[in-house]
Every structure is written in structure tokens, then in C-alpha cells.
Amino acid sequence: MIGAGRLSLNQATVRNLTAREAVELCVRHQIPAIGLWRDAVAGLGLAKTAATVRAAGLHVSSLCRGGFFTHADQQARAAAAADNRAAVLEAAELGADALILVSGGLAPGSRDLALARRMIADGIADLVPFAQSAGVLLGIEPLHPMFCADRCAISRLGEAVDLALRFPADAAGVVIDTYHVWWDPQLGADVERAAGRIASYQLGDWTLPLPADTLLGRGHLGDGVIDFRSITASVLAAGYTGYAEVEIFNQEIWDAPADDTAAAVRSRFAELLG
């Protein structure tokens, strides 16, 4: 249904590698694209990372991440805005398909979810013209509701779509990460609504039991309960033509040899989605 030519490896899946090592890993395993993280890019240097991925013939499917728009005071808000503009420029130089936005949870000391959501909308509105002029697509990512308080108050794909639709299609889209949205009874309908707005498609499985750190509760495709075939079919039916990026936060996988991980990513992808 989706060929290995559209597989991307998100660097977080092999978190212990440097950007250069992650690029080399992709090349060794014939994975044609990579999702990069800003800290790793900074480690190697932005220009050097851009040159390295180009020399390797890799495509950058995403840069992780900007966002965190929810702050208690103007100074913190301004700092976040400046950092987001920096992230946009990095995404532009890397030629990334999208800059992933994790929008932030409740503002410090606040219990006002509606306020957090207004801050997020305002923050994105503020960033959009800059992103548009830099030719960078912002990907608004809904995170699983269990991260609503502390990481992202955008919890459902439908909310992300509503937000994205306020802005030009070349500047704002949504990120569909199976791990975060698989449970949503309206997922199918919201993926349809996201047509033309899907900035990134990320894959990770929901495994049980959840680990102590719920951020790390993701498994290789097929190790959990998510029906990847059906979700992927709806994403493709919505006209998505980009990469499918495997992003797994999992301590055991991080502790495994990266080549084993890359091989597993490739084979599971082929088995479940080929």
C-alpha cells in the first residue's frame, strides 16, 4: 500500500546516535528520508547537517520541533516566538517537509484550557507569515490527551485541522501520529477533513502496559494494538504524498543496536504496510 521508497526514520527512534550517525544508518538500510531533531542538528551544526543529508541523498521529512506557545508572561512568550523563528529557518535550510509544532500544555500556574488553546492559536498566527516567507510548512501536531496538561493542549486531530484551516495551506498543516490519535472515534472523518493539509505522517505503536514514563510507551509497528493498515489507507485516501516517518520513543529500543532497530523499522513497515 505504501512502498519502502516513502519510509522515513525519525531520529528519536535511534536517539543515541548523532545526526551524522543517523544519516549513515539510513543510508546503510536504504531508508530514503529522515526526521531530524533540532538538538542533534545543533550538535553537528546546521550547515554541516544540511550538507551531510544532501550528500547522502536523503530527504528530510521533518524537523522536530517548534511550538510551546503557552506561557504565563510576555517575556517567555517572546523567547518562544524567537526560538520558533529560528526553528523555521533551520527547517528551511534543511529542506524539511515540515516543522513539527508541539504546542504546549496549560500555561504555568493556570487551569484554563481555553486560554492555553487561545495562546496556541495566537502563537501559530504570529509564526505563519514568517514560515510562509521562508517556504516552511508548519505541522500542528495533536498529542495524546494524556499529554494535554503539560505538553500539548491540542489533543485531537480535529482541533489541529480546525487550527490549520485558518491559515494558508502552504504554511500550516497537521501532523498525524498514529500513537497520539489512534483511539479517536472521529479519526477517519478528521483525516478526510485534513485533505491537502497533512504535513507529516508519523508511525508508532501503542503497547501495553504503559511504562512508568508514558512518553516512552511506544513500540515497533506490530508490537501494539494500532491498526496501521486502516489508518494509513485513510491518510493516503486524503491525498497525502509525503513520507511515513517511524518515530518510537522507547528505552529498550534506544538501548538496542541501531542497526537492529533500523532493520526492524524497515521489515515491520514492509510487512504491515507493503
Next chain:
Amino acid sequence: MIGAGRLSLNQATVRNLTAREAVELCVRHQIPAIGLWRDAVAGLGLAKTAATVRAAGLHVSSLCRGGFFTHADQQARAAAAADNRAAVLEAAELGADALILVSGGLAPGSRDLALARRMIADGIADLVPFAQSAGVLLGIEPLHPMFCADRCAISRLGEAVDLALRFPADAAGVVIDTYHVWWDPQLGADVERAAGRIASYQLGDWTLPLPADTLLGRGHLGDGVIDFRSITASVLAAGYTGYAEVEIFNQEIWDAPADDTAAAVRSRFAELLG
């Protein structure tokens, strides 16, 4: 906004107590209602529990719980149906305002969420006539999406409302537990839609960080991020006239003296919702 005369203590908050001890605790702390659990009721005996709560002048705001409708085979389904009918009869004898239904996650070995949701709808449809003739109101409870795979594939209040509306109002309603639904951007609208169908209102706070066992990540009212005043206002505006039941799963609270817990439940309730 809601007086101490409408406070109820769910037995799970003082899990180490027997049903009799929990009843005595409520009396000591002038808490006029209790939410009972079936295992504790069985421990004391159904008739004896009913007599004990009556003698104490307590109201039974809920019985926890029935449900778990999702099974791989007919035999397991039939066993669940029989157990649910038994739960209905227990709720009737206790005079409980509602029998709480936790509907079950994915069927064993299945990744088909739509199938799980059909099984749940079918299971409730099967149980409704029995509940109606016993004079018992079924409370369909949406659980937080992090429990979707293994405990309850009804993740949003809106889904629970849609289900309840298929059946007579005297037999099927919804449970609004702040811990499970606080994050939902459509909560306000769905509470409005639930008017006349709110079978139970439960309170527990969302505290951070989540503990290793996410089932136990609930705090005393005010220890977390939930805006109880605003959610309670919407529940009352929807015409709910029943009890507000404090249900907290938390190992530290279980380890604390039950009288301290009951006192905290009462004082936080008065402070945040009085």
C-alpha cells in the same frame, strides 16, 4: 455552588476499608452518600450492605461496576452478560442512583476499535431492558483515551451521550468523571447534550507527573490541573440534581488514615465547589 449535602464518597478513595467501615466513615464525616464497589458489597453481603447503608441514613450514589462487553467469543460474552444482570440486581437492592459501566477495550487479539464499539453498543442494548425492568439506571462512562486499548473504548463524553440517547432515559445515562474528560475541547458542548442523561458525576484531579501505574494518577481536588468549578457549573446547568462523588485512585491516599482522607475530601469539596 454545590453544597456538602450533595457530596458522595466513592469507596475506591478509601480502598482499604470494608463496606461497613466506609459507611461508618461517611457517617463520621457527615458525608451523606457513598459510591460502592461490588467486591466490597460481596464481602459484607448484599442484603447486609443494603441494610447497613439504610440504617446509617446514607444514599448510594453509584455501584461500580458492570460493563466489559468486548470479548472474542460467545461464551465470554454470555458470562459478561450474566454478570451484568447480577450487577443490575445488586444496584436495585442497594437503591443505587446508577450502575457504572466500564465498557471494555479492544477484544482480545483484535485491533478493531469499530468492532469493540459495536460490541459495547450491542452489550448495552442487551442489558437495557433488564435494567429498565429492575428500575436501574445504567451509567455509560467514557474513560480517558489512555485506557482505550485495555479498559474502555468509549473515550469521549460525546460518544457516551450518543450511545445513551439510543435508549430510554430511565435506563441509560452517562457518567461524567472529571479525571477522564477534563481535556476534551468539546466537553462543554457534550455536557449540554447530556442534559437529562447524567447518571453520575465523579470528581478526581489530574496530577502530574503520571505515576507508573496510570490508573493511580489521581489526586485530591485542587492538587492537580482540573478546573472543577467550571466543569461543575456546566454539569449543574445541564440540570443534574444528583450527588458529586469523589473517586480517587492513588496509592498514597490509600496508605493515609481514612479519616484524614475523608476530612480532605470534605474540605477540598467545600473550598473548591462550595
